[in-house]
Amino acid sequence: MSFPWANEYKPNHPFMQWMDEKLPIPRLVYNAVGAGYPVPRNLNYFWNFGFLALICLTIQIVTGIVMAMHYAANTAVAFDTIEQTVRDVNWGWAMRYAHANGASAFFVVIYIHIFRGLYYGSYKAPREMVWLLGVVIFLLMMATAFMGYVLPWGQMSFWGAKVITGLFGAIPFVGEPLQQWLLGGFAPDNAALNRFFSLHYLLPFVIVGVVVLHIWALHIPGSSNPTGVEVKSESDTVPFYPYFIAKDGWAVGAFALLFSIAVFYFPNALGHPDNYIPANPMSTPAHIVPEWYFWPFYAILRAFTQDFFIIPAKLMGVLAMFGAILVWFFLPWLDRSPVRSSNYRPAYKKFFWFGLIPTMAVLFYCGGAPAEEPYVMLSQLAALYYFAHFLIVLPVVSAIEKPLPLPYSITESVLGHDEGSHLRPAHGATEAVHPETAPGHTA
Structure with missing residues (x-):
């Protein structure tokens, strides 16, 4: 992005001027x-x-x-x-x-x-x-x-x-x-x-x-x-x-x-x-586990224990394990909200903190635990919500939730007032009025 107010590089030393002309590192x-x-x-x-x-x-x-x-x-x-x-x-x-x-x-x-x-x-x-x-x-x-x-x-x-x-x-x-x-x-x-x-x-x-x-x-x-x-x-x-x-x-x-x-x-x-x-x-170890940073996806892999019609459970686990990461590629199109930050999306914010984050914590824990109950069942429930969060919750909530009013500018969000501006509502949000232009305001 071009910022017209960005400082321009102007070398003063002759060597730096020569370098800027020949190899502008x-x-x-x-x-x-x-x-x-x-x-x-x-x-x-x-x-x-x-x-x-x-x-x-x-x-x-x-x-x-x-x-x-x-x-x-x-x-x-x-x-x-x-x-x-x-x-x-x-x-x-x-x-x-x-x-x-x-x-x-x-x-x-x-x-x-x-x-x-x-x-x-x-x-x-x-x-x-x-x-x-x-x-x-x-x-x-x-x-x-x-x-x-x-x-x-x-x-x-x-x-x-x-x-x-x-x-x-x-x-x-x-x-x-x-x-x-x-x-x-x-x-x-x-x-x-x-x-x-x-x-x-x-x-x-x-x-x-x-x-x-x-x-x-x-x-x-x-x-x-x-x-x-x-x-x-x-x-x-x-x-x-x-x-x-x-x-x-x-x-x-x-x-x-x-x-x-x-x-x-x-x-x-x-x-x-x-x-x-x-x-x-x-000599097979009693409990084979990968490093801790693989645990959420390992838990999703092990969550599939029964064949689904003609699809073996092992294949479903492999597809789900890779799908857990590949679903991230589609987030820009799954999320249809005009508002970016969850700070101004009260409904999705709750799903993020009380849905996705606890789910990831459960997957981390179960991925490093033995492949036995209750860890398998917990993995299955967590894997179910993980995919539901991105494929169902995110698209639906982004389409129906009413976001909070956004500040007109970054300066206003920092200082509380941006000279010559007013609060502009997000698309689909309630009209917001700047405090100084509100009815009944007195100096």
Whole structure:
């Protein structure tokens, strides 16, 4: 989006002028994260999580490259190379634990980032492409994290790979050949480990490419904001630098403190104990679970226990597991409300906080619990509401609810008064009158 009041990049030094003419990288940076990029003045701390996600991606790439220097993708020595890196390589333990906990931190940040978008309607026009690219990034993260979980070649790595790749066998006709093609054989072995290592190393750089597109798509319409009202004037914005660079800097400092505590004091808190045992194809763990960030979708997978006519339960579970993420692609068209932010949608706001959020909490819990009652039944109920929320509740509520009046501008939402403006109602909302123009108002 073009802001006529945005600061223009004007290099003064002769070298910078030459650089701007031949390779305008400084101009690109200035316009992307500098004073040349105005952002809404009312952004809260939930908007810091996009930048924190970029920090997490950087941590994963840097620590992953160092780990790859000491790793051997061979089933005979893979487990030992991880242990040797932790014990014998200088600062190897820091790289290993930062990489392992960095994956969890990355997903924490991304989950908050996604649900911020769901609450504030960041997926709605004109930012549909920003949202769609974000969902692609999430899918790439899931694939990268799964392949990375296999690499230590512990008990949970081996059996997790066997279970997850076995899901492809549920696909009619092409399932088993596809599963064998993915593994390079009939069971996880050297071929599978080499393939997963290669893809685990490659996919983060693919994610970087999609992140660039994600940021590029964001800069076309500009950032969303908690009110959902578009920028109308210069008073609605402030330059990204120095204001939001400082705000992001504070968030990075808080994140670094929490992340350091996890790495230095609780490095194995989120790791499964069985994965510190070398892989043994002849010994099945009592309870096979993926990493915690897969639990909601794993719970949906296990919620299907009965065949539906000619459709096997396993196939239905696989379709539902992937469908739980794919449904996000259609949110810009499922949500027909003219109002973006749930702050001004009283009916949908209740469904979000008392429907979707508790449902996700139940799915997280049941995904890490044993596949027995009452967890299976809870998973089924939670999965039912999860899909109903996006496919039924969201379209119906968005079509019939009466939203609250929106502020005329971002400035008015911050300061309570925007000179020369009045409150403008949302489409379908009750006409709102500015306090100073209300009947009976006295100075």
